Amino acid sequence: MEEIGKTLRETRERLGLTLEEIERTTRIRKARLEALERGELDSMPSQAQARGFLRNYGEALGLDVQELLARYDAARGHKASRPLPADDRSEPRTSPGRRSASELVLTTLIALAVIAVLVWGSGQLIEALNAESATPTEEIVLAPQVEEATPIPPAASATNPASGASAVEPTAITPTATLILNVLDQVNLRILAETDSFAEVVVDGEQVYRGRLQAGEQLNYTGDTAIEVTTGNAGGLRVFFNDRDEGLMGEIGQVVVRIWTPRGAQTPTPTVTVTPTPSPFITSTSTPTQTTLPSQVP
Numbered sequence: 122m123e124e125i126g127k128t129l130r131e132t133r134e135r136l137g138l139t140l141e142e143i144e145r146t147t148r149i150r151k152a153r154l155e156a157l158e159r160g161e162l163d164s165m166p167s168q169a170q171a172r173g174f175l176r177n178y179g180e181a182l183g184l185d186v187q188e189l190l191a192r193y194d195a196a197r198g199h200k201a202s203r204p205l206p207a208d209d210r211s212e213p214r215t216s217p218g219r220r221s222a223s224e225l226v227l228t229t230l231i232a233l234a235v236i237a238v239l240v241w242g243s244g245q246l247i248e249a250l251n252a253e254s255a256t257p258t259e260e261i262v263l264a265p266q267v268e269e270a271t272p273i274p275p276a277a278s279a280t281n282p283a284s285g286a287s288a289v290e291p292t293a294i295t296p297t298a299t300l301i302l303n304v305l306d307q308v309n310l311r312i313l314a315e316t317d318s319f320a321e322v323v324v325d326g327e328q329v330y331r332g333r334l335q336a337g338e339q340l341n342y343t344g345d346t347a348i349e350v351t352t353g354n355a356g357g358l359r360v361f362f363n364d365r366d367e368g369l370m371g372e373i374g375q376v377v378v379r380i381w382t383p384r385g386a387q388t389p390t391p392t393v394t395v396t397p398t399p400s401p402f403i404t405s406t407s408t409p410t411q412t413t414l415p416s417q418v419p
Contacts (some may be wrong), residue, residue, distance in 0.1 A: 124198050125189065126160030132182045133158075147177045148328045154178065158407070162193065169340065171324075173330035180332065308344040308381050311361040315369075318357035323349040334358070349380045349389075363385065 133143065144151050156164055157178055165171035167403075176191055179186040312320065314334035322330040324344045334340070342348055350357050355371025363380055371377045379385045 122162050122193075123160035124190055125162070125196070126158045128184070128189075129178055129182065132184060136182065138182075143178065143181055145332070146181050149177060150327075162196075168197075169342075170329045173216040173332070176330075176332050186332075192364055233286075271333045277399045299347060306345075308346075308348050309363050310342050310344070310348045310350070310381055310384055311364075312342075312350065313361070314357060315337050315359055316354065316357035318352055318354035320358060321351040323351075347380050347382045349378065351378045352376070 128388075130220050133140075135296065140154050141151070141373075143154055147154075153165075153174055157174060162171045162175065173191055176186050179189045185305060188269060206296050233237065238322075261301050312318075312322070313332075314336055316336050317333060319333050320330065321328065322340065322342060324342050325346050325348075329342065330340060348368070350358075350360070352370055354373060355375040355377035356369050356373035360367040360370060360379075362385070367386060378389055382390055
């Protein structure tokens with residue numbers, strides 16, 4: 122991990138770039154960039170985000186991204202397979218009979234503890250399920266629509282039997298059904314690349330991925346408020362929102378920006394730029410000068 126960070130730092134310094142310039146280019150926070158250069162990739166929120174940050178940083182520096190990711194995977198595999206240090210303390214010697222009895226007692230205690238944990242966990246699970254079923258769902262109640270009754274004309278009123286016309290009965294009121302919508306607390310999004318496509322993913326306001334997805338590659342993210350996905354090939358990305366297939370994001374080669382919140386997918390509204398109207402040029406008007414004529418001499 123430290124060698125990867127050293128490569129990133131030396132390449133940036135050789136190019137004469139600052140961390141602030143890299144931050145503006147990759148939209149990765151400066152603290153994250155410093156952690157990458159120190160080789161602290163394990164401090165990232167997840168392995169997928171660490172790979173995304175490393176990919177974006179490598180692309181900004183012009184490095185071989187695949188080689189960087191291969192070194193990262195190799196470093197993680199070597200760290201996971203490293204054996205734990207052996208304990209140098211020697212086990213006290215006991216007689217075979219006494220050791221067997223102690224092992225039997227220890228095994229019995231462990232079994233009892235496991236049974237107690239299972240019983241306690243089952244009780245907690247049942248309570249959680251009961252509490253979840255008792256939680257009221259958010260309801261949106263639509264007001265009943267009332268059709269106005271046709272007014273009875275004076276000539277056809279029942280109070281005028283001479284007219285011979287019958288009164289018109291009012292129309293019955295038909296209430297509409299109540300619509301109930303379930304609102305989730307989080308956003309779970311899975312992105313599957315059916316063809317090679319560029320994608321940018323922002324989770325809760327922070328960019329977690331930017332690059333080109335290969336066909337068959339997929340990304341999984343969970344957000345609290347919103348997940349924004351930008352792609353230059355909407356027909357190549359299929360989205361699963363909360364384990365529900367949302368279909369392709371659009372057509373082949375179409376640029377699409379879409380946001381998913383706990384209430385579902387949304388399309389951001391484009392911002393309207395107001396162009397100021399130049400003020401008209403005011404031309405100053407000269408004031409006429411009064412001329413006094415000489416008086417006539419008689």
